[in-house]
Amino acid sequence: MNTQADIPHLPRIVIVGGGAGGLELATRLGDTLGRRGQAEITLIERGRSHLWKPLLHQAAAGTLGIDDNELNYLAQSTWHHFKYRLGAMDGLDRANKQVLVAPTRDDDGREIVPRRSFGYDILVLALGSQNNDFGTPGAAEHAIALDTVDDARRFHRRLVNACIAANTQAAPLRPEQLKVVAIGAGATGVELVAELHNATRALAAYGLDRIDPERDVRLSLVEAAPRILPALSARLSASAAAELAKLKVEIHTGKRVTAVTSSGVQTADGDFLPAELVVWAAGVKAPDVLRDLDGLESNRINQLVVRPTLQTTRDDAIFALGDCAACPWAGHDGNVPPRAQAAHQQANFLVRQIARQLAGKPLSPFVYRDFGSLVSLGEYSTVGSLMGGLSKGSMFIEGHFARFIYWLLYRKHLLSLHGFWKTVFLTLARMISRTAEPRIKLH
Template sequence: MADTKHRVVIVGGGAGGLELATRLGDKFGKRGRADITLVDRMRAHLWKPLLHQVAAGTMDLGDHELDYLAQAHWHHFHYRVGEMIGLDRETREILLAAYVDDEGHEVTAPRRVPYDTLIIAIGSMSNDFATPGVSEHAVSLDTPTQADRFHRRLVNAAIRAHAQDHPLRPGQLNVAIIGAGATGTELAAELHYTTRQLVMYGLDRIDVERDVKINLIDAAPRILPALPERLSVAAAKLLEKLGVKIFTGARVTAVTADGVKLDGDVLIPAELVVWAAGVKAPDFLRDIGGLENNRANQLVVTPTLQSTRDPNIFAIGDCAACTWDQPGKLVPPRAQAAHQQASHMVGQIRRVLAGEALKVWRYRDFGSLVSLGEYSTVGNLMGGLAGRSLWIEGLFARLTYKSLYKMHQLALHGFWKVSLDTLARLITRRTEPHVKLH
C-alpha cells in the first residue's frame, strides 16, 4: 500500500526553517501523522545573527554548527542536501540542482522532491546593487562559509604584515565595512576587540593603534537606520570612542583592490572589505513557479503566510513579504520574526492536516538589541507593543542579547542539552584563547 502521509517540505534550514522542521518532526513526524522533509544546500546550521562573531574570530564556527543529518535523526524528520532551482506547481514538486563537493565530484544528481505543503524559508542575502568590484574585492556575511573566509583573510593579513621586512603600505591592515545596519555595526565593535587580541599573540611588530583602522560606511544619514534613533546615537558614540571612523550619507561607487570609492571620487584605503549593505531574497525566487514577488525578490504572502497564488505554498522569514500593521509596511527581516512565524506555522500545519481554516499571523515587535562586543550592548524592549519602549543597556542588555541565542537553542535541543552545553563552554572558555587564531 502506498504511503499516504501528508508530505510537508521545508526549503531552508535557517532560524525559522530548522525550528519549524524540528517542531513538526517532534509533533507529527514522530507519530506518523505527516512526512516532514528539510531541504538545504548547506550541511550544517549556524544561527545567522552570530555570523559577525565568526567573521571577527570571537566565535569558532566548528563549535556552534549543528549538523542537519543529526538534527533530523534526533527529531524525526528527513534532511535532503541540495539547492532548490525550480518549482513545478502542477505536479507539486521542487527541483534540486546536483550537489557537487569541493573536489568537483557529484554527490547527488539533480532530482525532484514531491510535496503536499511547501514552506519556503530560505532567508535573505546582501544586495550589492550591482556596485562595481564587490564580487571581486569584498566579502559578504550571508553564510558561515563567507564569515569564516573573512576571518582567515584577517588573520593572514596580520601575519603577513608582521612577517614582511618593509613598512606597511597605506591601508594594508585597514578594514572597510559597507553597511551600518546591525551586522556592520556589531562587526565594527567586534573587530576593534579581536584585532587587539590577535596582535597580542606574538605579532608585536604591528602597532594596532597606528596600523589598524576600522571604517564603517553607510548611505543613510545615521548608523542603524532601521532602529530607533536613540539606539543609533548611543552606538555611534561608543564606536567613535573606540576609534572607529564612521561615514554616513556616503554612497559607495566601487570597491577596488586598494579600498572603497565614495561619491566625489573619495578613496578609503582598505585591504579588507566587508559588504553588509542591502537585503534581498535570493535571485532564483524571482517569478519562480509563477508566484508573486516584490522588488526584493521576496514572495508576497497573505496574512496566513500562504503565497498569494498558491494556497499550498507558504513562505516565512526574510524571503517572505508580509505586511505588518498597515498597508505597505513589511515585517522587518529579523530573527524574531522568523521565530514567531515558525511557531505559528506549527499550528497552521495542524489545521491543514485536520482540514480546518487557517489563522492569521500577526507580528509582535519585542524591540531591538545591538551587541557592541566586549564593550556594551544597547537596545529597546517591548517596542511597538504599547506604543512605548523600555531603553536598556549594559549588563542587563548584554544578558538579554545572549538569551536570544539560548532561546533558539532551546527550540532546537530542549532544556537539558542546552544547559549541559552551556556549562561545557564555560569550562573550555577558561582554557582557550578568546579569539580564533587560524
C-alpha cells in the same frame, strides 16, 4: 486487492531552507507530526550544518568558535524525526507539486548527489536573505558579504593572514594594509567593526609583536543614510555611534559607494577609503531563485508575496516565512521586518497552522509582535530597545543588562532546537571549554 498506488501516503511537508526559521519549524513538526507518524517531514538545505546567522559577525572576527556552535543537520534530523536532504532548490513544478533540486558537487567539482525532485503536499519556503550589492562595480570581486558560515571563515582567514603578513614584512605598511571598511551601518556592519576592535587586539597579543593595533589597525563604517542604524531609533543610533567613537571607529555617513577595488572603496563624493578587507553589509534581497518561481508572486527584492496566513498569493499549498517572505504587518505600513525574531515567531505560527490545514480547518492570520532590537558592540557594550510587556512603548537599554538580554536571545533559539536540559548542558560545556582556549581563533 489493493495496489501500492491505492495505499494513501502520509502528508508530505517539505521545508526548503535550514536557517533559524526553517530549522525550528522542521524540528517542531518532526517532534509532533513526524514522531507520531502523522506526516513525513523533509528539510532541503544546501549546507551541512547550521549556525545562527546573528553570530556570523563573531565568527568572522574569530571571537566565536564555529565548530563549537554549529549544529549538524543529519544529527538534528535523526534526533527530531524529520528527513534532511542535501541540495539547493533551483526550480519548482507547481502543477505536479515537485521541488526541483540541483546536483551537489564537492570542492573539486565531482558530483556527490545527482539532480533530484521531491514531491510535496505542503511546501514551506524559508530560504532567508542575502546581501544586495546593487551591481556596484567590484563589489562581487573584492568585498565579502557575511551571508554564510563559509563567508565568515573566508573573512577570518584573510584577517589572520593580513596580520601575519604585516607582522613579517620588512617594508612599511601599504596605505590599505590592516584597514577594514564595512559598507552598510546596519546591525551587521556596526556589530562587525565593534567585534573587530576586540579581535585585532587579541590577535596581536598572540606573538604578533610588530603590530600595534592602536597605530596600525583602522576600522571604518560607510553608510548612505544620514546616520548609522537607520532602521532603528535615533536614540539607539546615537548611543551606538558614541560607543563606536570610543573605539576610534571612523564613521562616514551620507556616503554612497560607487566602486570597490582591490585596495579600497570609492564613494560618490570623490573620497577613496583605503582598505585591505571590505565587507558588504548594505541592503538585502531574497535569493534569485525565488524571482518568478513557476508563477509565484515576488517583489523587487525577490521576496515571495504572502497573505496574512503566510500562504503565497497564488498557491494555497505553498507557504513562505522569514526574510524571503513579504508578509503584511497588520496595523503598520509595509511588511514584517527581516529579523530573526520574525522568523522565530512565524515558525511557531506555522507549526499550528499546518496542523490546522491538515485537519481541514480554516487558517488564522499571523500577528507579528515587535519585542525591540539589540545591537552588540563586542565585549564593550550592547544597546537596544525592548518593547511589549515590559513597557507601554519602548524602553531603551544598554550596558550589562542589554548584553544579558542579547545573550538570552541565542539561548532562546537553542531552546527551540534542543529543549531545556540539552541547552543547559551545552551552555555549561561551552563556558568550561572556553577557559582552556585562546580568546580568539588563530587560524
